[in-house]
Amino acid sequence: MENKQNILIIGAGLCGSLLALRMGQRGYNVTVYEMRPDLRKTDISAGRSINLAFSDRGNKAMKLVGIEDKVKALCIPMNGRMIHDKEGNTFMSNYSGRDHEYINSISRGGLNALLLDEAEALENVTIHFNKKCKSVNFENTTAHFQDYNTKEEFVEDADIIIATDGAGSALRKSYYLGKKFLFSYSQNYLTHGYKELSILPSETGDYKTFKNALHIWPRGDFMVIALPNLDGSFTVTLFLSYDEGEYNFNNLTTPEMVTEFFKKEFPDALELMPNLVEDFFENPTAPLGTVKCSPWNFKGNTLLMGDSAHAIVPFYGQGMNASFEDVVEFDAILHQHKDLKLDKSGWETIFKTYSKTRKKDTDAIADLAIDNFHEMKDHVGQAIFQEKRKIEMALEKAFPEEYSSKYSLVTFNEHIGYREAMLRGRAQDKAILNMLADNDITATNLEDQTYLKTLLDKVKNETNNILDDDNVAKTMHH
Amino acid sequence: MENKQNILIIGAGLCGSLLALRMGQRGYNVTVYEMRPDLRKTDISAGRSINLAFSDRGNKAMKLVGIEDKVKALCIPMNGRMIHDKEGNTFMSNYSGRDHEYINSISRGGLNALLLDEAEALENVTIHFNKKCKSVNFENTTAHFQDYNTKEEFVEDADIIIATDGAGSALRKSYYLGKKFLFSYSQNYLTHGYKELSILPSETGDYKTFKNALHIWPRGDFMVIALPNLDGSFTVTLFLSYDEGEYNFNNLTTPEMVTEFFKKEFPDALELMPNLVEDFFENPTAPLGTVKCSPWNFKGNTLLMGDSAHAIVPFYGQGMNASFEDVVEFDAILHQHKDLKLDKSGWETIFKTYSKTRKKDTDAIADLAIDNFHEMKDHVGQAIFQEKRKIEMALEKAFPEEYSSKYSLVTFNEHIGYREAMLRGRAQDKAILNMLADNDITATNLEDQTYLKTLLDKVKNETNNILDDDNVAKTMHH
Numbered sequence: 001m002e003n004k005q006n007i008l009i010i011g012a013g014l015c016g017s018l019l020a021l022r023m024g025q026r027g028y029n030v031t032v033y034e035m036r037p038d039l040r041k042t043d044i045s046a047g048r049s050i051n052l053a054f055s056d057r058g059n060k061a062m063k064l065v066g067i068e069d070k071v072k073a074l075c076i077p078m079n080g081r082m083i084h085d086k087e088g089n090t091f092m093s094n095y096s097g098r099d100h101e102y103i104n105s106i107s108r109g110g111l112n113a114l115l116l117d118e119a120e121a122l123e124n125v126t127i128h129f130n131k132k133c134k135s136v137n138f139e140n141t142t143a144h145f146q147d148y149n150t151k152e153e154f155v156e157d158a159d160i161i162i163a164t165d166g167a168g169s170a171l172r173k174s175y176y177l178g179k180k181f182l183f184s185y186s187q188n189y190l191t192h193g194y195k196e197l198s199i200l201p202s203e204t205g206d207y208k209t210f211k212n213a214l215h216i217w218p219r220g221d222f223m224v225i226a227l228p229n230l231d232g233s234f235t236v237t238l239f240l241s242y243d244e245g246e247y248n249f250n251n252l253t254t255p256e257m258v259t260e261f262f263k264k265e266f267p268d269a270l271e272l273m274p275n276l277v278e279d280f281f282e283n284p285t286a287p288l289g290t291v292k293c294s295p296w297n298f299k300g301n302t303l304l305m306g307d308s309a310h311a312i313v314p315f316y317g318q319g320m321n322a323s324f325e326d327v328v329e330f331d332a333i334l335h336q337h338k339d340l341k342l343d344k345s346g347w348e349t350i351f352k353t354y355s356k357t358r359k360k361d362t363d364a365i366a367d368l369a370i371d372n373f374h375e376m377k378d379h380v381g382q383a384i385f386q387e388k389r390k391i392e393m394a395l396e397k398a399f400p401e402e403y404s405s406k407y408s409l410v411t412f413n414e415h416i417g418y419r420e421a422m423l424r425g426r427a428q429d430k431a432i433l434n435m436l437a438d439n440d441i442t443a444t445n446l447e448d449q450t451y452l453k454t455l456l457d458k459v460k461n462e463t464n465n466i467l468d469d470d471n472v473a474k475t476m477h478h
Numbered sequence: 479m480e481n482k483q484n485i486l487i488i489g490a491g492l493c494g495s496l497l498a499l500r501m502g503q504r505g506y507n508v509t510v511y512e513m514r515p516d517l518r519k520t521d522i523s524a525g526r527s528i529n530l531a532f533s534d535r536g537n538k539a540m541k542l543v544g545i546e547d548k549v550k551a552l553c554i555p556m557n558g559r560m561i562h563d564k565e566g567n568t569f570m571s572n573y574s575g576r577d578h579e580y581i582n583s584i585s586r587g588g589l590n591a592l593l594l595d596e597a598e599a600l601e602n603v604t605i606h607f608n609k610k611c612k613s614v615n616f617e618n619t620t621a622h623f624q625d626y627n628t629k630e631e632f633v634e635d636a637d638i639i640i641a642t643d644g645a646g647s648a649l650r651k652s653y654y655l656g657k658k659f660l661f662s663y664s665q666n667y668l669t670h671g672y673k674e675l676s677i678l679p680s681e682t683g684d685y686k687t688f689k690n691a692l693h694i695w696p697r698g699d700f701m702v703i704a705l706p707n708l709d710g711s712f713t714v715t716l717f718l719s720y721d722e723g724e725y726n727f728n729n730l731t732t733p734e735m736v737t738e739f740f741k742k743e744f745p746d747a748l749e750l751m752p753n754l755v756e757d758f759f760e761n762p763t764a765p766l767g768t769v770k771c772s773p774w775n776f777k778g779n780t781l782l783m784g785d786s787a788h789a790i791v792p793f794y795g796q797g798m799n800a801s802f803e804d805v806v807e808f809d810a811i812l813h814q815h816k817d818l819k820l821d822k823s824g825w826e827t828i829f830k831t832y833s834k835t836r837k838k839d840t841d842a843i844a845d846l847a848i849d850n851f852h853e854m855k856d857h858v859g860q861a862i863f864q865e866k867r868k869i870e871m872a873l874e875k876a877f878p879e880e881y882s883s884k885y886s887l888v889t890f891n892e893h894i895g896y897r898e899a900m901l902r903g904r905a906q907d908k909a910i911l912n913m914l915a916d917n918d919i920t921a922t923n924l925e926d927q928t929y930l931k932t933l934l935d936k937v938k939n940e941t942n943n944i945l946d947d948d949n950v951a952k953t954m955h956h
Contacts (some may be wrong), residue, residue, distance in 0.1 A: 182720075182765050186664030242660075287660050430951035437950045472915045473908035 004029060005342055008158035010133045010143060010171060011035075014108070015306030015323035016164035017115035017127075021065050022327055024122035026334065031158070032125070033145055035132035035165075040113045050196070051227045051235045053078070053214070053317025054106040056414040061324035064331060067118055074111055075104035076228045082213035083380055088268035092213060093380065093389055096405075097396025101412045103214070103317060105227040133170040136161060138298040139180070143170075160347050161302045164323075167291055169308030175298065183293065190288040190313060190373065192222070193249055194239050197279040199272045201232030208272045209234070214317075216376055217266050221245050223377040224266055236273070239288075239377065249285050288313045288373075290366050296355045300347030303354075305330065310362035315372035316410060322365050322418070329358050364419040368410060371426075387443035388432045391455065394446040399456055423467065431462035482507060483820055486621060486636035488611045488649060489513075492586070493784030493801035494642035495593035495605075499543050500805055502600035504812065509636070510603070511623055513610035513643075518591045528674070529705045529713045531556075531692070531795025532584040534892040539802035542809060548592055553582035554706045560691035561858055566746035570691060571858065571867055574883075575874025579890045581692070581795060583705040611648040614639060616776040617658070621648075638825050639780045642801075645769055647786030653776065661771065668766040668791060668851065670700070671727055672717050675757040677750045679710030686750045687712070692795075694854055695744050699723050701855040702744055714751070717766075717855065727763050766791045766851075768844050774833045778825030781832075783808065788840035793850035794888060800843050800896070807836050842897040846888060849904075865921035866910045872924040873934055881934060901945065909940035 007023050009016050012034035020032045054075060062068045079102045080094035095102060119125045130148035137144070142157040163171035175183050202208050207228060209215065215226040215234070222241065226234040241248045247261045255277040262270040270276060291311040296304040306323035333354045340346045379385040395403040404413055406425025413421060435441040441458060445451045485501050487494050490512035498510045532553060540546045557580045558572035573580055597603045608626035615622070620635040641649035653661050680686050685706060687693065693704040693712070700719065704712040719726045725739045733755040740748040748754060769789040774782040784801035811832045818824045857863040873881040882891055884903025891899060913919040919936060923929045 182667040182767075184664075184666040186662075186666065186770075188662040188664065189660040289660075292664075426951075430947065434947050434950050469908065469912050472912050473904075 005159040006031065008033070008143060008156055008161045010136070010161065010163045010169075011165035011306075011308070012112075012116060012127055012129070013164065013166060013306075014112055014115065014320050015326065017112060017119050018061060018065065018324055018327050019162060019164055019305065019330075020125050020127065021115060021119040021122070022331055024119055024125035025065065026331075027124065030119075030122075030125040031156070032119075032127040033131040033133060033143070033156070034127065034129050035148070036129065037148075038116075038129045039109055040116060050108055051105050051229055052108050052111075052320050053227070054104040054111070055317065055321055055411045057318070057411075058321035058324040060414050061328045064328055065118065067114065070114055071106070071111065074106050074114070074230070076106070076230065077102045077104055077212050078214045078227070079212050080214070081376075081380065082210055082215045084215060084217045084266075084268055085381070086219075086265065086267070090210075093386075094393060096408050096412060097393040097398075098400050098408075098412075101408060103411060105214075105229070107229065108320075110230075133163075133165060136163065136171045136174045136302060138171070138174060138178070138302040141301040159342075160300065163302065163304050163308045164306045166307040167289065167311035169304060171302055172291075172293060172304055172308050175293070175304075181295075181298070183295070185293045186291065188290045190370075191244060192239050192241050192373075193285045193287050194237050194314075195249070195280065195285045196283050197224075197236040197238060197273060197276060199226060199234040199236055199269075200275060205232050207232050207234070216380060217269055218377050218381045219265055220378050220381065222247075222265075224269055225376070226269075236269070239373075242285075252280070255281070290370065292363060292366060294355070294359060295352075296359070297348070297351035300344035300349075300351065303351050310359075310366060312362075312366045312369045313373060314369070315376055316365065316369040318365050318369060318410065318418075322362060325414075326358065326362075330354050333357070361418040364417070364422040365410070368406075368418065368422050368425075384433060384436055387436055388429070390443045390446060391432060391436075391441070391459075394452060395456055395459070398449065398452045403456060403459075423470075424463070427463045427466040427470070428459065430466055431459055435459070435462060483637040484509065486511070486634055486639045488614070488621060488639065488641045488647075489643035489784075489786070490590075490594060490605055490607070491642065491644060491784075492590055492593065492798050493804065495590060495597050496539060496543065496802055496805050497640060497642055497783065497808075498603050498605065499593060499597040499600070500809055502597055502603035503543065504809075505602065508597075508600075508603045509634070510597075510605040511609040511611060511621070511634070512605065512607050513626070514607065515626075516594075516607045517587055518594060528586055529583050529707055530586050530589075530798050531705070532582040532589070533795065533799055533889050535796070535889075536799035536802040538892050539806045542806055543596065545592065545596055549584070549589065552584050552588045552592070552708070554584070554708065555580045555582055555690050556692045556705070557690050558692070559854075559858065560688055560693045562693060562695045562744075562746055563859070564697075564743065564745070568688075571864075572871060574886050574890060575871040575876075576878050576886075576890075579886060581889060583692075583707070585707065586798075588708075611641075611643060614641065614649045614652045614780060616649070616652060616656070616780040619779040637820075638778065641780065641782050641786045642784045644785045645767065645789035647782060649780055650769075650771060650782055650786050653771070653782075659773075659776070661773070663771045664769065666768045668848075669722060670717050670719050670851075671763045671765050672715050672792075673727070673758065673763045674761050675702075675714040675716060675751060675754060677704060677712040677714055677747075678753060683710050685710050685712070694858060695747055696855050696859045697743055698856050698859065700725075700743075702747055703854070704747075714747070717851075720763075730758070733759070768848065770841060770844060772833070772837060773830075774837070775826070775829035778822035778827075778829065781829050788837075788844060790840075790844045790847045791851060792847070793854055794843065794847040796843050796847060796888065796896075800840060803892075804836065804840075808832050811835070839896040842895070842900040843888070846884075846896065846900050846903075862911060862914055865914055866907070868921045868924060869910060869919070869933065869937075872930060873937070876927065876930045877934055881937075901948075902941070905941045905944040905948070906937065908944055909937055913937070913940060 006029045009020050009032040012032045020030050023030045062071045080092050082090050082092050084090050120127055131145045134144045134146055141161055142155050143161055144155050146153045163169050176185055199208055211228050217224040222239055224238050226236045228234050243250045252258050258277055258280050262276060290313055296309045305326050312319050333350055337350050392405040406429055409421035409425045441455055484507045487498050487510040490510045498508050501508045540549045558570050560568050560570050562568050598605055609623045612622045612624055619639055620633050621639055622633050624631045641647050654663055677686050689706050695702040700717055702716050704714045706712050721728045730736050736755055736758050740754060768791055774787045783804050790797050811828055815828050870883040884907055887899035887903045919933055
């Protein structure tokens with residue numbers, strides 16, 4: 001039987017453990033090698049985001065593998081952005097005008113542990129920890145590992161190898177260094193890095209600030225955000241330039257300077273963070289990079305999936321969701337080709353079909369995530385942007401079936417791809433911003449239903465004009 | 479004296495030899511190491527483009543170093559594109575409506591030899607051949623070389639090292655592999671490769687087809703082009719997919735198939751190329767890649783320049799011109815900082831200032847060159863594009879001071895940067911194409927001066943509208 005093929009998965013993070021679970025459910029013999037120790041037995045969170053945004057595209061994958069309810073128990077709904085200004089004033093900006101649309105804060109470790117448990121419960125799935133992949137011989141479909149404890153090195157082969165080993169992927173490195181085929185590759189860093197901090201629970205174990213929001217302290221060139229955890233704490237992240245501006249990661253070298261910076265820029269956050277200085281100097285500063293590459297596969301032998309194929313910056317809260325959606329898309333392609341003989345040529349067809357449908361969407365979310373970096377640290381504090389959001393919330397509320405903002409298209413419309421969401425969403429943003437700038441529309445009278453209907457028609461027309469004009473011109477610059 | 483600083487240049491190609499000449503003229507001690515033998519003594523053209531497009535930005539550099547007239551003697555003017563259809567019909571599409579604007583075909587070897595001669599004539603410039611750079615220690619400002627003949631390895635140091643060693647740059651590789659700083663890097667390949675062929679002179683030594691044009695056989699998914707050489711021959715290049723379409727580089731494996739392909743698609747070219755099959759199987763197929771990276775410098779120690787910093791595809795005929803313009807820009811920055819003390823900190827300021835002003839423009843020409851790939855193989859054969867060109871030629875002719883097409887902005891307006899040319903040029907293209915598609919304007923009555931003035935105003939207005947709308951929206955996606 002075809003499904004008795006051996007699938008080797010490199011990496012048991014969020015994407016790898018989900019893929020192992022799904023391929024296990026499909027009946028394949030699945031072996032997973034993970035470089036880290038088993039996170040269910042060791043605390044290995046240091047330096048990694050300990051909570052993440054989980055939304056509809058990710059949930060689509062949880063439904064596929066039948067664990068939607070178990071995941072829901074790990075989620076803290078966040079209904080919108082709570083913006084904190086320098087004076088400590090806050091205002092809430094909902095993610096959607098439709099009440100049932102919100103995102104969630106979820107523990108990376110908790111979700112990963114659940115996926116590992118579910119995958120390991122299948123008898124045809126085996127997961128090995130502490131085995132680091134050093135390289136992949138993609139021509140022979142073999143991977144070279146080293147055991148972290150014994151230092152012993154060994155080679156494993158399989159019918160196919162799928163690398164879900166993240167932004168530093170060993171398979172991707174083997175593609176790049178192997179020079180056996182033309183490999184398009186990019187790594188692009190922002191000028192900013194990030195550092196994780198924390199707001200601990202109050203003495204009574206309560207949340208020190210509003211629980212059901214993604215908190216943002218936007219300051220134009222830099223920002224702080226905070227997401228809630230189930231234990232009453234918030235994981236706080238500072239996004240700041242390495243070397244530009246008055247305060248930056250390179251010059252914040254003393255406790256006094258760090259405190260001065262927060263006192264000046266984030267006084268209300270500082271009050272909640274007596275542990276700021278300790279966190280700041282204990283936790284690493286990490287870079288923010290985007291990785292794109294092509295092709296993802298080598299013939300019918302090997303395939304990149306998740307962050308190994310498309311690492312993105314975190315500002316759309318879509319990194320994990322995009323990787324989960326990879327598995328959904330891959331599963332759909334397997335289903336479409338269920339009558340195909342799974343020899344090398346069959347797998348090559350599947351890998352190529354998957355890459356062709358998927359890459360345009362992961363390219364789009366990578367670009368959208370960079371857009372949102374600027375939106376979060378800067379635009380959310382600007383009047384014209386706030387007016388746009390007010391209009392969009394009113395439209396979504398009044399016309400829930402007819403209007404979705406770019407944010408909603410990307411986050412809550414899981415049945416369209418990221419690329420379609422990007423093209424329509426950017427055109428809408430451009431339409432609304434230009435009509436606001438030209439005083440063609442205003443963000444007043446939004447309770448007047450007749451005016452709202454006019455507004456809806458104007459936004460739709462102008463958006464379609466922009467899309468049409470771009471379409472005529474797009475042959476000129478691909 | 480400051481100028482007695484030692485500058486080590488890696489690579490004596492077009493950019494390196496020009497840089498050596500200019501730095502020599504400025505009085506620095508310049509040492510150049512080139513991996514290849516001296517091209518003035520050996521024929522090493524195999525596999526490289528033997529002629530190139532030379533235009534105003536390149537000529538700006540020739541003026542700077544005072545060899546404009548000597549270069550002119552190597553040039554063959556090309557006034558436009560001569561388009562060849564499948565039936566062998568041809569039509570000429572001029573590059574500009576202004577008669578004095580044209581591009582030139584120039585011999586790579588001839589121009590490089592001239593630059594080497596001029597540089598070596600300066601007593602403070604020394605050029606070593608057959609010395610391959612293996613790596614650069616950018617922290618110590620030393621470069622590691624190997625002599626091609628003796629295999630001896632040696633290390634050279636300098637006050638600064640500038641790498642002009644092309645798309646496969648050893649310095650860039652050292653930046654990438656060194657992992658000492660965040661290095662943004664991309665290499666992107668087109669689906670197409672290229673192969674050089676030739677149209678030899680007639681038996682009487684004449685050109686077999688029209689001399690003063692860049693010939694194009696556009697076929698939608700692939701194309702052939704030809705540029706004249708001084709000896710009466712044309713260098714012909716086939717651009718074709720590696721593996722897509724009925725005919726591609728992977729399946730053109732026999733003389734019969736190659737001949738069949740040319741007979742079907744390029745019958746008039748085939749008649750001029752009795753040597754086709756021999757050329758096809760003797761010459762390599764080479765990839766078409768774009769390289770971008772950042773930063774270009776490491777502190778005040780090392781700098782990438784020319785193709786090593788920004789390799790582009792050849793379709794705008796701007797690769798050499800962009801690298802020459804690098805030297806002009808770098809020279810201008812040196813001039814601006816002529817009172818700066820040239821210690822490490824001084825050089826760092828110069829390198830950073832240069833990168834900041836220059837990178838936006840080299841990014842733009844990289845993207846424009848990919849636009850032009852699609853324009854040349856496809857759009858030039860389409861009615862709407864031909865109408866746009868007719869209108870633009872008429873506008874340039876009637877209003878030479880007021881209108882320049884994107885092609886003219888990029889190629890002949892050497893006093894504006896590539897980025898400005900791209901933004902205005904793309905907006906103009908979008909304006910004209912959309913007005914043509916909406917029947918707002920037509921490509922008729924172009925001899926009517928009153929209509930032409932209306933046309934000019936419409937194009938300018940619509941272009942400005944597009945630029946304004948993009949400006950309002952651009953804060954949303956950087």
